[in-house]
Amino acid sequence: xxxxxxxxxxxxxxxxxxxxxxxxxxxxxxxxxxxxxxxxxxxxxxxxxxxxxxxxxxxxxxxxxxxxxxxxxxxxxxxxxxxxxxxxxxxxxxxxxxxxxxxxxxxxxxxxxxxxxxxxxxxxxxxxxxxxxxxxxxxxxxxxxxxxxxxxxxxxxxxxxxxxxxxxxxxxxxxxxxxxxxxxxxxxxxxxxxxxxxxxxxxxxxxxxxxxxxxxxxxxxxxxxxxxxxxxxxxxxxxxxxxxxxxxxxxxxxxxxxxxxxxxxxxxxxxxxxxxxxxxxxxxxxxxxxxxxxxxxxxxxxxxxxxxxxxxxxxxxxxxxxxxxxxxxxxxxxxxxxxxxxxxxxxxxx
Amino acid sequence: xxxxxxxxxxxxxxxxxxxxxxxxxxxxxxxxxxxxxxxxxxxxxxxxxxxxxxxxxxxxxxxxxxxxxxxxxxxxxxxxxxxxxxxxxxxxxxxxxxxxxxxxxxxxxxxxxxxxxxxxxxxxxxxxxxxxxxxxxxxxxxxxxxxxxxxxxxxxxxxxxxxxxxxxxxxxxxxxxxxxxxxxxxxxxxxxxxxxxxxxxxxxxxxxxxxxxxxxxxxxxxxxxxxxxxxxxxxxxxxxxxxxxxxxxxxxxxxxxxxxxxxxxxxxxxxxxxxxxxxxxxxxxxxxxxxxxxxxxxxxxxxxxxxxxxxxxxxxxxxxxxxxxxxxxxxxxxxxxxxxxxxxxxxxxx
Numbered sequence: 001x002x003x004x005x006x007x008x009x010x011x012x013x014x015x016x017x018x019x020x021x022x023x024x025x026x027x028x029x030x031x032x033x034x035x036x037x038x039x040x041x042x043x044x045x046x047x048x049x050x051x052x053x054x055x056x057x058x059x060x061x062x063x064x065x066x067x068x069x070x071x072x073x074x075x076x077x078x079x080x081x082x083x084x085x086x087x088x089x090x091x092x093x094x095x096x097x098x099x100x101x102x103x104x105x106x107x108x109x110x111x112x113x114x115x116x117x118x119x120x121x122x123x124x125x126x127x128x129x130x131x132x133x134x135x136x137x138x139x140x141x142x143x144x145x146x147x148x149x150x151x152x153x154x155x156x157x158x159x160x161x162x163x164x165x166x167x168x169x170x171x172x173x174x175x176x177x178x179x180x181x182x183x184x185x186x187x188x189x190x191x192x193x194x195x196x197x198x199x200x201x202x203x204x205x206x207x208x209x210x211x212x213x214x215x216x217x218x219x220x221x222x223x224x225x226x227x228x229x230x231x232x233x234x235x236x237x238x239x240x241x242x243x244x245x246x247x248x249x250x251x252x253x254x255x256x257x258x259x260x261x262x263x264x265x266x267x268x269x270x271x272x273x274x275x276x277x278x279x280x281x282x283x284x285x286x287x288x289x290x291x292x293x294x295x296x297x298x299x300x301x302x303x304x305x306x307x308x309x310x311x312x313x314x315x316x317x318x319x320x321x322x323x324x325x326x327x328x329x330x331x332x333x334x335x336x337x338x339x340x341x342x343x344x345x346x347x348x349x350x
Numbered sequence: 351x352x353x354x355x356x357x358x359x360x361x362x363x364x365x366x367x368x369x370x371x372x373x374x375x376x377x378x379x380x381x382x383x384x385x386x387x388x389x390x391x392x393x394x395x396x397x398x399x400x401x402x403x404x405x406x407x408x409x410x411x412x413x414x415x416x417x418x419x420x421x422x423x424x425x426x427x428x429x430x431x432x433x434x435x436x437x438x439x440x441x442x443x444x445x446x447x448x449x450x451x452x453x454x455x456x457x458x459x460x461x462x463x464x465x466x467x468x469x470x471x472x473x474x475x476x477x478x479x480x481x482x483x484x485x486x487x488x489x490x491x492x493x494x495x496x497x498x499x500x501x502x503x504x505x506x507x508x509x510x511x512x513x514x515x516x517x518x519x520x521x522x523x524x525x526x527x528x529x530x531x532x533x534x535x536x537x538x539x540x541x542x543x544x545x546x547x548x549x550x551x552x553x554x555x556x557x558x559x560x561x562x563x564x565x566x567x568x569x570x571x572x573x574x575x576x577x578x579x580x581x582x583x584x585x586x587x588x589x590x591x592x593x594x595x596x597x598x599x600x601x602x603x604x605x606x607x608x609x610x611x612x613x614x615x616x617x618x619x620x621x622x623x624x625x626x627x628x629x630x631x632x633x634x635x636x637x638x639x640x641x642x643x644x645x646x647x648x649x650x651x652x653x654x655x656x657x658x659x660x661x662x663x664x665x666x667x668x669x670x671x672x673x674x675x676x677x678x679x680x681x682x683x684x685x686x687x688x689x690x691x692x693x694x695x696x697x698x699x700x
Binding site: 007008012014015016019020022023027049051054056058060061062063065067069071074076078080081082085086088089090091092094096098100102103104105106107112114115118145146147148150151154174177181327328329330331332333335336337338339340341342343344346347 | 357358362364365366369370372373377399401404406408410411412413415417419421424426428430431432435436438439440441442444446448450452453454455456457462464465468495496497498500501504524527531677678679680681682683685686687688689690691692693694696697
């Protein structure tokens with residue numbers, strides 16, 4: 001057939017190429033740079049077109065589409081969440097995404113986002129904690145030592161300098177996997193036998209468990225004053241990790257309140273319970289941490305703008321590299337009104 | 351790096367491969383078979399998860415995500431609509447789509463859908479007309495001779511046997527392009543100098559113009575009794591093709607009323623104006639055409655279930671062919687909780 005025109009081509013980043021891109025930049029540098037893209041987009045939050053994600057729920061899980069736009073670029077992510085997958089040797093969460101030009105509607109980038117989501121989730125948590133955690137925080141508890149745990153640890157190390165970790169998971173094999181992955185990277189790691197033990201002396205408590213159910217990973221008595229809680233695992237209706245009493249004595253920060261009230265820890269609270277959207281802290285219109293004794297809580301569920309930032313970052317970093325393939329995704333007839341003619345000419349060229 | 355596991359692979363159909371697939375099957379056979387998939391899905395309409403499309407509007411156009419699921423499979427389409435693109439040598443509409451497994455959330459197929467949408471739009475129109483058009487219909491007017499026009503003609507030829515065409519477009523070059531493409535295929539074609547001339551003696555009137563504005567392609571006096579109107583072009587808020595008086599004396603059939611009341615010709619009517627959803631005709635719960643004198647109108651805007659049917663059809667037809675590439679879209683670590691370890695092992699393997 002005819003040579004494929006440049007208009008028809010969309011760069012595609014496979015999982016393999018995403019790994020190469022991340023490794024070529026360095027994981028910690030990738031996390032730091034990505035967090036600056038996310039922070040930049042949070043600072044211009046009002047310019048984004050925001051809609052809650054479009055979810056299709058089933059017995060076994062959920063498939064979601066998460067679109068957003070800043071008026072010049074449009075991005076969306078496809079992401080599933082299927083806790084049972086792990087037992088079948090599959091990922092609980094897989095994702096891919098697209099960045100497009102609002103002016104023409106043409107896609108500009110298609111990329112895997114399973115790895116990229118893991119990275120952006122860690123980068124977002126650490127970016128929030130940089131504004132909310134107590135000064136001089138140097139120890140983090142990580143409760144839940146699954147696929148996201150190392151990315152949380154790396155992001156907090158890269159962005160806040162935290163290298164003392166206290167790990168706990170109901171499955172000791174998960175903790176051992178996390179310890180084994182992180183030990184060579186200069187972390188000081190304490191393997192704990194309970195959540196209670198993990199939070200002892202921690203300045204930051206990260207909860208990142210996976211079961212789709214109401215759970216109580218942290219009870220009220222486990223959380224001392226001055227701590228920052230980074231609640232990552234409670235992220236859909238019916239899935240929470242924290243006891244309600246903790247929420248009631250915390251200053252709560254969220255990404256996008258209309259979505260978090262449905263999906264986050266605060267689904268346990270009244271619909272008008274006061275919360276601060278993180279962008280308000282970043283643009284100076286709301287205070288961050290007000291005192292050393294305050295318990296701050298980032299009730300993170302993951303929002304489309306973080307994926308948008310990640311797509312922007314990957315697009316910028318791809319320039320000049322070979323970490324992508326060219327996909328013939330778009331029809332580009334010689335004459336735009338002649339889609340049928342393109343088909344006929346293809347037949348003659350075969 | 352390591353060999354990519356089968357779990358990580360998603361088949362991808364490029365534009366080039368879609369053309370090869372369509373040509374290997376034959377365009378008319380493709381349209382006939384696709385229309386049976388669409389009809390099959392319309393007949394089990396209540397089993398689908400239906401939401402209006404998620405649209406992101408801008409000055410120049412719109413980008414939409416159109417998801418649906420039957421509980422076993424999930425499909426969505428990304429599609430844009432940018433009328434100004436044509437002046438820049440780009441397609442007004444481009445699209446791609448994904449079929450996924452509801453049980454695992456894993457994508458099973460990624461495909462171009464610019465060509466596929468053109469085919470499914472024609473197949474849907476002809477499928478509707480097979481139930482609604484007057485018996486013995488043999489002449490169709492096509493007003494608007496852009497990229498969709500040939501697909502409408504081919505679908506009506508393949509599914510209803512209509513081979514007499516009366517073409518009109520405000521741009522004579524578009525009509526000439528359409529005539530030139532269709533003439534070799536055994537159509538009897540009359541090039542007309544006005545919409546009025548085009549509808550003379552037509553049993554079916556297809557309106558498929560592209561401008562994003564309120565227009566009046568058909569006025570009331572142009573539509574005689576007994577005609578079937580296939581209104582394809584009016585498909586978003588502020589974009590209609592028919593005079594309101596025609597609607598008031600037609601029996602109106604739609605895909606999904608909540609969406610069509612926003613996007614279709616019936617946006618000009620009261621929100622409770624009676625309409626019939628096409629699936630009700632197919633499952634026998636509502637009458638089709640009731641008399642030879644009746645004016646029937648299929649107010650088509652394009653619905654996600656038609657794309658779902660098209661994705662299903664392409665998946666079934668791909669089996670045993672070479673018309674796809676294998677994309678490394680999904681991360682597949684040896685141990686599902688060890689996404690970070692996959693990255694580290696990739697580094698060692700580079």
